[in-house]
Amino acid sequence: MNAANFLANILVLGVPFSVALLLAGLGEMFNQRAGVFNLGCEGIMAMGAFLAFLPPYFLGAAMPMGAANLLGIAVAMGAGALLGLLFALVTVTFRAPQGIAGIGLQMLGWGTAGTLFRHYVGGVTGVQGIKSLPIPGLSKIPLLGPILFDHNPLVYLAFLLVPASWYLLFKTPWGLKVRSVGTYPRAADTLGINVRRVRYQALALGGAMAGLAGAYLSLAQAKMFADDLIAGRGFIAVALVYFGRWSPVGIMGGALLFSLAQSFQLSVQVAGIKFPYEFAVMLPYVLVIVVLSLAKKARGAEPSDLGKPFDREQRV
Amino acid sequence: MRPEPIRTLELRGITKRFPGVLACDHIDLSVPEHSVLALVGENGAGKTTLMNILMGLYQPDEGSILLNGREARFRSPNDAFGHGIGMVHQHFMLVPNMTVAENVALGIKEAHRTLSLDMKEVRRRIAEVSERHELPVQPDAYVWQLSVGEQQRVELVKTLCLGARFLILDEPTSALTPQETDELIALLKKMSAELSIIFISHKLNEVKALSDTVSILRRGRVVFRGNTADHSSSDLAALMTGHEVNLPRNECAEGCGEARLQVKDLKVRSDRGFLALDGLSLEVRAGEILGVAGVSGNGQRELADALAGLRRAESGSILLDGQELLNRRPAEVIGSGMGYIPEDRHTEGIVPSFSVKENLVLKDFATRRFSALSFLRLRAIQKNADELRGRFDIRCPSTETQAGSLSGGNIQKVILARELARGPKALVAVYPTRGLDMGAEEFIHKQLLARRKEGAAVLLISEELDEIMNLSDRIAVIYKGRVLKVLPGGTATKQSLGLLMAGVVDE
């Protein structure tokens, strides 16, 4: 396999690999912009992945695949939103420290998904998953075609969510509230904005997107479920938000960067290059650390209230 | 819903309790049409709580609010805005990384459509208010780019855009120079022709200049109510504190010793990157108090940090009794005999979750007195705590109590006790009485004067001109990172200091 093909291969694989990170990252962006960081993203993704997998697995024979997939996605997003709300209860209402609470949610989500999986499914089985949907015409463009236009619908959706998220965050009243609540909640409070409610909403949205990211992994990417399916992507998504400076475009860039590291690992094996498998697998994680180390403190980009609970009298 | 314009506002019997404390005790207040009421009281008297109730941020436990004679219930700030009440808080409620227009838009609910913001309407309102009241603002500037005075204008514009016919201003002049203060007062006087204003302040000269009526709060109760014109500042001061207030003055201008703390040509960068201190020099002699006056934001923070070893200086020199301290680690600075009373007592001066006795040895725990072979000497630490508690009259249930649960005044006493018991050669005190009531202020001033008598060199950084003028032997005015001039304490007046603080140096 020559160099050009090798590179092209990495890119073709890289784009779909970035979707899970992108979706979870965008969701986490809303969380963090509102002032809360949710490390339980990983656990929500696990639950989302499992729940999305269930309908096609059980009902695949009884209803058209497309409907089963949609049902799975809907369930995953619903569960994700609920878990986001649970996290909001713990961190916004009870004002518990967000870091540890996130780890707790991660364990809860991961453990529940694993328990339910072992009980209801047992072994590792595949599903048909979501089929690819090449855009007619465009997908035939040499080199760029397969990279950009020959993917399943969720991939297109994920990338469309980038400008949509930007609009939501910067051009709508809700986005304005979210940004104020994450930077200077007291100011928002004095203007009659219900800080807690906005944070709950943001966490629900973030949770739903994390659930969707999980659904993508089990239905579209791996087309199966296993305990280690998520493999740290939830945590990487949280790091991504910081790296991407809490902006949709930055997060998209970061997601692509990390997914390239992963597709590199796969391409290496396919190309038969002698590189220890485990070190290739390590690459994305090491990359996260490197990226976090190099990211400098951005003035004015960080939601200044990130991580702090909002503390004021309950209002009747 | 266009509410009828507010003509009169009345508070009857407002009571508010917090755990363990009665913040407002059956307060009655009334503001007639188009007049200015000054609400006066010490820190902690309950003024801001009362105003927060009026703004719908808190619910009163008892009592009622009457607008134009009819009872109104404010469940949230939205209700208050709806009735035309607006408040400019002491610490501006502006989101720094949003533009002025966005900040205003945040409050204008009518501009909030489901999927978009009606920024045109927002800008229209801003322009209208700006023009009407002569308050120029730049709608597209980010708040963090604006100066303090500009931000205050934005706050005013914002409040007026939200439809306020009734303005509440909480300590609006705390961050302004005397000249800016005069401008603001003139502006407010003009506005009172159209609006009614409640003006919270503890600066009696401003109260005299602006208000028509004055109500004085002490410990949550109204202790006086009357026309401003009928009373002098000293009458009002006495009513405020309940007793004749005689803050200790620095009476003896004795000849001081040789220069103990010398700062030469200090250059320090601020967090934002520009030079906060641009070649600052000053000198504090043994047995003297040097007051540093200036509007906050002119380098005071960076000066204090550099002296404590907490901030890197680019160049210059800091000498304590001849020993160079520039860019030394904080532990070394502490060890060389520098005492420090920090600006933020709750998070810089104490470890809030540590006990009082642990905080009292926060700087000395590793000395031979309190530790042996790396093990803490618990009995010595206890003894020290008991002794200091008595000497400095620290009010706490026991020395085991978490320091963070004490009142501001007592926390400051813990910090003072710790710093002063070490017998420092030089003492840097940064806004030491900020947010404290007069009793605590009196105590701290007495302590500072006592140290001065003992021969320490005291550097006092403060925003309160009264405090500086009362205590200092000499006064240095800091402006844009340099000492503009040093005046002898006796001859300085508010006028002259005010000019210097604004950067005006006359020949």
Place this chain on the structure above:
Amino acid sequence: MNKAFKLAYGAMVALAAAAAAMLVGALVMAAIGADVAKTYATILTEPLKDLFGLTEIVVRAIPLSLIALGVAVAFRSGILNIGAEGQMLMGILASSATAIALPELPKPLLLPLALLAGAAGGALWGSLAGLLKARLGVNEILSTVMLNYVAAQFYTFLLRGPMMDPQELLTGTGTPQTVRLPKAAWLDRLVPGTRLHYGLVIALVLAVAVFLLLWRTTLGFRMRAAGAEAKAARYAGVSVERYLVVAMLLSGAFAGLAGAVEVLGVHRRAIEGISGGYGFTGIVVALFGGLHPAGIVPASAFFGLLLLGADMTQRSASVPANMVLVLQGAIILSIVSARQFMNNPYVQDKATRRLAKLFGKAPPLSPAVAEAACPDPSDVAEPCAAGEPGAAGASAGAAPGAGKGGRA
């Protein structure tokens, strides 16, 4: 709050958390159609039925307590070490490698050396995250979690390659494990016929040591100050960055030691799955034990019970062992919620009065905060929380200035 009250309070928090967690666990059990009562009964009582079960609880408690002690040291120093899992693996590698490399050394030398190597391996791995935070401000939760994944891959790589038992290569079975470690490196069994080993002694000694370190030494004072309020610690001359790294070195060392103890006392060879999720359970143990050795020791026993019980339910009640993760996650969430909730000054006030009545003591005087009127919210970060009309009735009488010999 006096000491007795503090203890009662802490116990209340732990119990409330456990109850809430069990509720969540019950929900998941119901979702898989398991008999909730039977499952809990199995988890909590099966292991206690014979001596072997009891010793197995302790066998699990040993690494749990070591990890939890390290986690407590880190958390109290202000650095949230989630990397115990990876640090443990590094400790296993280091101690196994040492034992394999020096088989001729006599026991009094090899055993301590192997243990120290394990601690060093963990310490080194932990210090990476510490340095990243101290020098570059990298969030330690993210870095330690990433390092866990890296360590896991590294572990697998070594066990499948350079460190694999040559026997496995010969016979072609390819099980990723090392050779049986030399007897000189083994931690001997305390009770014959069981797996309980001398690691127990190490754990207990270190529990005492951690207590002394944190509350009786100047080093511990510095670390706690840095963890409680970094700003104030800096102002007091404590180099917060330095102690962050020290804390991670210690924390990693404990986790590494836990790994060494596990491999030298129980398995006597490095295998896959040896860490058994102890790294994460250890964090839960630390939280459950209130980040204090006195709480951690019994908490480790409790979680040892849970882990063993969960293994048993997998066999008897067909509830997957992952259930234990669900419980752990739920426990973390409920502990942090309960603690925060109970730290609310209003709730504390109420609880103080109720407990005082329970113990038959006079209700305490209103806190010194009553000195001045409650600070107004817009100038103070932590305003007093909401009050009910009733609460202040008593204290309004007690009046501001309720100190001894107070002035009016």
